[in-house]
Amino acid sequence: MALLNLSGLGLGYVLLRRWMAAALCWAVTAVLLLIALPADPDGVPGGVVVAYVIFLLFTAGDGARRGLRVPADPAPAATGAPGRSGLLRPPVVLALGLVLLAVPAGGAVAYDAARDEAVEQMLLDRLAGADELVAEGSAGSFAASKEHYRRALAQYSELAEEHEGSRAAKLVPDRLRKYYTTVADPYAKDEYCDAVEPLTYLRTVPDAVDEDLLGSLTAWPDDRLATSLYECGVSRLGAEGAATDGGEFGVLLRTFPASAQADKVEPAVRSRIKQLNGELTSGDRAPCAVTEELQRVSDTASGLPGESATVLSAEAGDGVESGTYACGVDQFKDDDFAAARQTMTDFADRYKDSEHRVQAQNIAIGAEIAEESPAAGKRVPSAAEPNGSGLELVISNDAPDNVEILFTGPVTGKVSLRACGGCETYSSESSGRTLACQDASRSYPKTRLVLPAGDYYFLYKRADDTVDNANHTATSKIESGYSYTDCTYVVQSDPWDLDLPELDLPELDLPELTQP
Secondary structure (H helix, E strand, O other): OHHHHHOOOOHHHHHOOOHHHHHHHHHHHHHHHHHHOOOOOOOOOHHHHHHHHHHHHHHHHHHHHHHHOOOOOOOOOOOOOOOOOHHHOHHHHHHHHHHHOHHHHHHHHHHHHHHHHHHHHHHHHHHHHHHHHHHHHHOOOHHHHHHHHHHHHHHHHHHHHHOOOOHHHHHHHHHHHHHHHHHOHHHHOOOHHHHHHHHHHHOOHHHOOOHHHHHHHHHHHHHHHHHHHHHHHHHHOOOOOOOOOOHHHHHHHHHOOOOHHHHOHHHHHHHHHHHHHHHHHHOOOOHHHHHHHHHHHHHHHHOOOOHHHHHHHHHHHHHHHHHHHHHHHHHHHOOOHHHHHHHHHHHHHHOOOOOOHHHHHHHHHHHHHHHHOHHHHOOOOOOOOOOOOOEEEEEEEEOOOOEEEEEEOOOEEEEEEOOOOOOOOEOOHHHHHHHOOOOOOOOOOEEEEEEOOEEEEEEEEEOOOOOOOOEEEEEEEEOOOEEEEEEEEOEOOOOOOOOOOOOOOOOOOOOOEEOO
């Protein structure tokens, strides 16, 4: 009876006609089946299994006890009590019990198989979830999808390493190949700049995934990344916002120094420099734009590792020098005098040994004068400076502050006069015109210029910034056979007068001495 009850079907009780006990066995087994089916990856809770085993042992023991109390001979028919005849004979019961034990044993085996299948399905669902993350990532930019890719990779790795031998794990290598091609999709579309970041990311995958699992994928991104860095570097060379650390070229030379792509960097930069220098010479493009691009190429070249930085930045620097000068001339011709003055001033400060330095300084002077008197910008100043031959012009300063005098014409230059000690401002133009530089007892600061004949433009720059319109312009025609004098002074009327006078400096006086 014990063996019959171990089947979980309560058959021992059935043979003993203990229907309530048999029904209890059926009920408990039915509850177990409701809990266990359908099979779950986690299986039946351990407490339930232990309780069921205890129950079976109890019914086995109870069945054995009840069976031993049954008489050996059949009971009288009048009593209806069971006996050990027929099926109740021990050999028969033992054989039947052993056969029926196959029921729970087979059920356990079948349940384990169902549970294993449930686990496989669960793992396949996880694989599908990782695939979905990759698909979602492919719909957007890499920056926006990076977290999707990281999560998918973690799931692939977990399936392959922690569930080795499962159907899902066997599919992971194929999924990883698809993962790589999906992440690197910009490369397949020849979008090289967009491909740099995802390919760089793929080179870090071996840090998170076993290299044995990746196989040839470990080195898969290398050549593609080198190509992307080179092509992107070429497309961005000289562009606005270009990096000063060598940009993509710098990364390529540091990461893949022995690659075929790295060997092409220096020729590519040199070719771009040659092209831009040609554009400067041909005048096909505005020289300022070409020079700015050349400067950016030079900045990129200076950030390259090794000797390339020195060689290429020097080659680009030569073009920047000539381009900066051409840019300043072009700005002057376009009447952008403020820009021309700044460009040529910077040029003269930066390229002290340049053959164009003197003319650049003259153009800067002419541009500053033209800012106040546009007529002075009709002609680009030459490199000519006063050389001691020509007509004399003596300029005196009858003002209590320093004055700088810029001039341009056949020659260009500037001179400075110190303040006149004891001199004062004049209250009106007429008094200044009559009295300036006329005190014979005073020694006025003066300078002597010898200028070739021609039309000149002058700019007087006062150091006293409290005087309104401290800069003053004048024009004069220097003719052969004359000498000239000029006197600078300041007119400043009553400060309470609403009509405040501006700084007034007279034009050059008429010839003082005539010598045919």
